Amino acid sequence: MGSQMKTFDPDFLSKLERLALQNIRPVRGGTGGSRRSRARGQAIEFSDFREYTPGDDYRRIDWNAYARFERLFIKLYMEEREANVTIFLDTSASMNYGEPGKGILAKKMAAVFAYIALANYDRVGIAAVTDTVIHQHPYFSGKAGYARVLKFLDNLPFEGRTSLNKSIQSFEPLMSRKGISIVLSDFLAEDGYMDAFHYLKYQQQDVAALQILSPEELDPSMSGALRLIDMETNEHVEVEITPRTLSLYKKALNTHMETLRQTCSNLEIALLQVGSDISLEQLVFEKLQQTGMIR
Amino acid sequence: MAFRNPWGWLALLLILPLILLYILKKQHEDMNISSTLLWQQVFRDLQATRPWQRLRTQLLLILQVLAIILFAFSLARPISFSGQGGISYIAIVDTSARMQAVDVRPSRMEAARTALLDLIRRMKTGDVLTIVLADQQPFVLAGPSDDKALLAGYVNEIQPSNGKTDLGSAVQLAQTLLQDQGRDGGQIHVFSDKALSGADSHEELFFHVFAGNGENAAVTHVGYNVSDRNITALSRVANYGTGRNVTLELKVDGSLHNVKEVSLPADEEISVYWPDIPASAREVVVSISEEDDLLLDNTGMAAISDEHKVKVLLTTERNVFLERAVSLRGDIELLKANPGEAPESSDFHLYIYDGGLPALLPETGHIIAFSPSAHEDLGLTAEGEIQPSGVIINPQIQYPSLMQYVEPEGYQIANAVRVNVPEGFTVLLQDRAGSPLLIAGERDGRRMALFSFSLHDSNLPLKADFPILIQNLLNWLVPPGMTFTGQVFAGDPLPLSPFPDATGIIVRSPGGREYSFDAYPPPVFHDTREIGFYEVVQEAGERTYSGGFAVLVPTDEVSDLRTDSQPLEEEGDRVMQTAAYPFQREIWMLAGWALLLLLLTEWWVYHHGI
Known part of the structure; x- marks a missing residue:
């Protein structure tokens, strides 16, 4: 897995550098970046304070405020500045399913999104989520951090149950700072994803979702009488696979995907639904751009 | 149905x-999947x-x-059983002796009869049925008719014969009848114990086979040998089944004479001798005591000859060759007389004149004459002599049997009388110029053979085929069958050979039925259906010749009940039908x-x- 992360060839990476994550709404917070914002910043006029977080530009610390409150604050101005890009990577056990595995593509896309963001001087944070946030990489910026991203992704196991609602809502570093959140998951969670999306929107995030399903999930070719065992919960369903049941499954799958599409549309969330067998180039340079996630 | x-x-x-x-x-096979989320929905849909x-x-x-x-x-x-009427059906019933077998209960014939009655019962309006009996000669018993009662009455009268049948001829007759009736879709249904091979190609032909794997033993032959003092009978007993012991009885002239128990190996035929039968015996009957599936052939019989001698008068000065050639037949009593000498008796069956021909012929008896003189009564002329150049058989010969095994090419004849061919005569031998050398014919029931040359003027007596020629003539003039003792199979016609002086013949069947015939022309007795001894009496004025013959079962044809039973696949399947009833239609295709x-x-x- 890790080796796959490291094998992006230079041409691919250079192509990525020409891309940028597209945010629908202005973002706020963070140090200077290449994103046009109505947020307050250095170049135009003072707008606000916020507490210092590691990585902030020392030069923008308001020492007067420190003198008065003995806490570090930085000045916020209406300016062009960096955005916080948070990548929520579903690392539940179900992501390790399919041929090729959904998780592989998800990790690669996490790396791609991180690289594009870093190349655009955005701050990137990665959270591996199951039913909680099991691992998280603090926000960082600069291309130098890309290697750390790959190393972080390499070491992520796929295990545990999926609960996007619980895990994303428990992710604290968002702190109502506007930014971009990208959710990479199969969205096959029993408790759904609605609360998570609402939470992200509440946290003033421009949200993009990438649903990755395996070919086996999109077009099952099983037959006979089967006891289908859930990889995450070990729950099972006994069904006799007939054309009738396969038809019902596809109907349920379509409903599930359509619901996700409808939800994202209502919440102004950019969505892309792909199979895990799609090539990375096609996904990045065609599908993502078609949906407007990147430009 | x-x-x-x-x-x-x-x-x-x-x-x-x-x-x-x-x-x-x-049993459900386990399979891990990423999530049962969607499948639970499927399950709920199924539950719904x-x-x-x-x-x-x-x-x-x-x-x-x-x-x-x-x-x-x-x-x-x-x-x-559905179907439309208006179809011609022809039912052929096999009446061979095999149909008497009881390996199909109650008997093959009874089963066939029942099936045929069932067929009649199911006839539709407009259907007609013709019943043909496949006897020795096939004949139409009834029909075509749609009168079920009438047809059933005929069917109930059908009885199996004691002989064989010609099923193929019956089928040909039925096919001809069907064509003559000119109705489309006709069917021929054969009720028999066997199916004809090659009948598959005829779509209109259906076989109803009633045959079991019957066990049968038969007395296939009874013969005898007469010695000076007594008679020894020979019987042949065949076993058409598994090995067993049987008890054989010998009856002589109706009385039990001897009993033997013999072992019959499977599928073998054995000989059983019965010595010390009185010389006076006239009838011997050998029978198997045990019952089997065909009782008819358990009895065999032979009629012992009365040894009527054929009396022949040879008028000659001396002719050893001719005398020996004539005497070769054991039943001939030969008397000799010198030319011009009047015989003491005039009741000879054959007169042989070795030179000339008396002006006044005997009243009865056949004649052979060498170098005959002209005879007004016969219309025979004899004028001059010829020196025949080569001897040949008349190419248009009427009695070819008389020249059988005779090769006249080597005959040398020095002189012959030039004779004509009287009315009723035909030329047997002639010279290359066409002059008759041997003529034969019939006149008033009397047969004659006239040589136009003397044996003394030819090398004919020295030829190897001379006795053959003489025996051929004797067999024609006084056949051996005239003694009336012999055997014939049931259903076979028997040509009767009357004595020359006989005027009438009476045949009495074993059942006591009498048949009367004129002696000439020689009659043929056809009603040989009954098994047993037939008595034959020839009336010749005040004299009578008594004899008889036995009508036997053609065991070679009928006794092996298994011969045509091979299609039976399972023991106990006593009845096998190879065809549907005419009004039946197999509907398994529909199903x-x-x-x-x-x-x-x-x-x-x-x-x-x-």
């Missing part, structure tokens, strides 16, 4: 395992339609049970199509769940 293979219904047992499969809980699902399951079961029932129905080969439709429906229901 009937079923030609009721065993096919056993396929219904398949329903049991089918239901068992439905009762038994299905559960009443219909249950119904669908039941429907599948019902459809599958129906499919098995149709399958069993097809295997049972159902027969529909097969219905089965196919049902399976398609089942497949559709299974896949669509509707």
